[in-house]
Amino acid sequence: MLGDGSVVRAGQVVIATGVRDELPAVPGLAQRWGHDVVHCPYCHGWEIRDQRIGLLATGPMSAMQALLFHQWSGQMRFFPNGTEFPTAELDKLAAVGITVTPGPVTGLEVTDDQLTGVRMQDGTRIEVDALAVPALTRARLNGLEGLGVEVTTSAAGVAVVADPAGHTSVPGVWAAGNVVNPSMQVSEAAANGARVAMTVNTELVLQHADHALQRRQSDTGRV
Template structure:
């Protein structure tokens, strides 16, 4: 089993949140290692959208540039999968990878993202990220004016209908088990949205693209794009030893966090989709940067405290305070 010296921060996750957090830390002259599992959530997408000055950039290209940025300031990128993480005997963190590599760190930033659970519907999954979409802000412009179908899987689907209707005049809502009150039906009708109450049996395609939705009674409703609200689950594989608290929310399950990505576990921060399930790439990157800055500040405070000579008595504290006051008042140091 290979080991390394203790670094300031190990970042678990090489997406936008993890890389931007690592960038902030590396620019602060922190020793930082990013563990990149190599399976970003947005890999099937043709481009990242809604990101100022980088709109349309392929996800792989965006991450390649991000890795280059981190390396430019001395950060390391390690390809691997975490199998365990927890505190070591000396109160630092120990992170073990699937290839038996062991990393040790004073602080951790968890930016592992999430995984999407799709409805168990025949023919659906193979179109994920292309004809099957979930976010009108990520993919909406690209499917504008298409024949769009929204699959009803919960309350979020009602919101999706209105957002995708903004992008196309041809929207059909396949209700499934979602209950519709009279007011909602009236709103959909007023906006020209057709509601299909018959259960969906599967998705039709030509081998490459979606062509329609097959209903339980055998009818096929022609569609070229389907939208679905996925169940979004924070990726926590291999992190059980950290005992990070999670909570179930409307859209799935997230790691609980406080300001700047702090967690209930001292020394561990989180950023991006692992805690904010609906964050787009820009928001995830910003959260990573904020967490990185706070980790650096935490380390700086700890280092300053550790540098104070012991014992530090009340008398010595009073003398130091008087010295600082004198320096500020007169602009010159007082005699020692």
């Protein structure tokens, strides 16, 4: 059913609804999202190169993500923000020159529409020009819950389970792009969509031929 209440009938459905990025509960993050609060070193690294970059941890993968952002700047700071990390991982960050600042982050400082710093719970203000936040991602399935497709939950979030051709756990329901794998960038998501479209088309053509054969056999009385 569409938003205007009309109903579209289809024998096959491809879910390509992407993900919802879930940010930690620090006020102001959503307003800066995609500007100077960013999530991906491969999408935003060049734009924030050589700046004072902070990384706000959101889970166990965040120390590794700090190393990826560190390629772009020698002024990198890591905020565990309550997540526990093995000492060996924190030592690795320190060894490459990333400053680790413990304690909860409670807010952002923004001046003239530019991020200038983060506020710590103890009142300290730490200057940063960009804040990396590896958001958790949740497959967008609003309105599609009734299909009952299998989803998988990991440290990165929730994704629809589909094979490389796009088959989900429900026959006739397919999935492509970020809804299946949130780490796909635009080119990969588009290629995945094209691949799934080819498979859907192939299966429809084969199904059509099977039905034609069945009709022909029943018309001629052959079994």
